[in-house]
Amino acid sequence: MYIDNFSEAITYCRFCFMCRHLSPIGNVTFTEADTPRVRASMIYGATMYPDEFTNADLIRTMYRSDLSGCCRRNCVHHFDEVGLTLAYRADIVEMGAVPENIKAIAAELQACPDWQISGEGNVVYVADQYSMESGAAAAFAKLASGYKTVSGGSCGKGLWVLGFRKEAKVLAEKFVAVLNDTKAETVVVSHPGIYDLLVNTIPEMGITLNAKVMHTSEYLADIKTKALGELYYLESDYLRNYNNDYPFPTNILTANGAVLKPFGTNDEESYSCAEGALVLDKIEIALVEKLAKYVEARADHPETDVIVTASPYTKVQLAKYTSLRVKTIEEVLAEAL
Numbered sequence: 001m002y003i004d005n006f007s008e009a010i011t012y013c014r015f016c017f018m019c020r021h022l023s024p025i026g027n028v029t030f031t032e033a034d035t036p037r038v039r040a041s042m043i044y045g046a047t048m049y050p051d052e053f054t055n056a057d058l059i060r061t062m063y064r065s066d067l068s069g070c071c072r073r074n075c076v077h078h079f080d081e082v083g084l085t086l087a088y089r090a091d092i093v094e095m096g097a098v099p100e101n102i103k104a105i106a107a108e109l110q111a112c113p114d115w116q117i118s119g120e121g122n123v124v125y126v127a128d129q130y131s132m133e134s135g136a137a138a139a140f141a142k143l144a145s146g147y148k149t150v151s152g153g154s155c156g157k158g159l160w161v162l163g164f165r166k167e168a169k170v171l172a173e174k175f176v177a178v179l180n181d182t183k184a185e186t187v188v189v190s191h192p193g194i195y196d197l198l199v200n201t202i203p204e205m206g207i208t209l210n211a212k213v214m215h216t217s218e219y220l221a222d223i224k225t226k227a228l229g230e231l232y233y234l235e236s237d238y239l240r241n242y243n244n245d246y247p248f249p250t251n252i253l254t255a256n257g258a259v260l261k262p263f264g265t266n267d268e269e270s271y272s273c274a275e276g277a278l279v280l281d282k283i284e285i286a287l288v289e290k291l292a293k294y295v296e297a298r299a300d301h302p303e304t305d306v307i308v309t310a311s312p313y314t315k316v317q318l319a320k321y322t323s324l325r326v327k328t329i330e331e332v333l334a335e336a337l
C-alpha cells in the first residue's frame with residue numbers, strides 16, 4: 001500500500017501535537033481530527049483494524065485536509081504528514097472505496113478540453129483557469145512579450161491530490177507533450193500548483209519536460225517598477241512549503257521597493273485558503289469560506305491594507321469571500337510599471 005512508505009509519519013506524528021496550531025483546517029473547525037497527530041493516529045488504528053481503513057468518517061477527514069505543508073515544513077524532523085495523506089487517498093482509490101462526491105470531481109477534471117497554443121516565442125506561459133480569473137495572466141501580458149500561451153486544458157495535479165494517480169499521469173503526459181511540442185526553453189507559470197507539478201510531480205510520474213520551469217516571480221526577476229511601498233505578502237503553500245522556501249516572490253517585491261509588513265500572528269502559518277489542496281472548494285466549499293474569513297480576521301486594516309499573493313487561487317478565494325484588497329504579484333508589478 002502507498003501508506004507503507006510513510007511509516008515514520010504514522011509512528012511519530014500520532015504521539016506529537018507540536019504543529020497543531022499550524023493546521024489550517026483544524027484552526028477553523030476546532031476539531032482535533034484535522035491535525036497531523038490525529039490523522040496519523042486514525043491511520044495507525046486502521047492498520048490494526050483493516051476494516052476501518054474505509055470508514056466513511058476517516059475518508060471524509062482525509063479528503064478535507066488542507067495539504068498546506070506548514071506542519072511538515074516546521075516539524076523538527078520534517079515528517080511527511082502531507083505525503084501520508086496523499087498516500088491514503090491513493091490507497092482509497094486503488095481499493096475502489098472513493099466516495100461518490102470525490103468520484104464526480106475526478107470525472108469533471110478528466111472531462112477537460114484540449115490545451116490550445118497561441119503566440120510565438122521561446123517561452124511558454126501556462127494560462128490556467130485561476131491565472132485567468134485572478135487577473136494574473138492579463139497582468140503578465142503587460143510585463144512580458146514574445147511568448148507562447150497554452151490554455152484551456154487540465155494538468156493532472158488536481159487528480160493527483162485526489163489520489164487518482166493513473167488518471168493524473170494520463171493528463172500530465174498530455175500536458176507535458178503540449179509543452180514539449182512548443183519547443184520552448186522556458187515554461188512560466190503563475191499557479192504554484194502547476195509549478196509543483198512540473199518540478200516535483202512529473203519526475204515522480206516518470207515524465208520528462210524539456211524546459212526550465214519558473215514561477216512568474218522568477219522569470220520577471222529583473223523587471224524594474226516604481227517603488228511598491230508598504231505591502232503584506234501571503235506565502236504560497238506550494239512555493240514555500242513544497243519547494244524549499246522559493247525566494248523569488250519576496251525577492252522581486254523587495255527589489256522593487258516593497259516594504260513587506262508581517263501578516264497575522266506568525267510567519268509559519270498558511271494563509272492561502274488551502275492552495276495545497278487545489279480542489280477543496282469542490283469537496284467542502286464551506287471550509288474554504290471559513291479559511292478566507294480566518295485570513296480576513298487577521299488583517300491589520302482590512303479596508304486599506306494592500307495584500308499580495310503569488311497564488312492566483314488564493315486571490316480568487318479571498319476576493320470571493322472577503323473585502324480584502326488582494327492582488328497577485330503580476331498585478332501589483334504591472335500597476336507600478
Ligand code: SF4
Pocket residue numbers: 012013014016017018019020036037071072074075076077078079080081
Ligand atoms: S509533522 Fe512533526 S510536529 Fe507535526 S505532528 Fe508530525 S512529528 Fe509532530
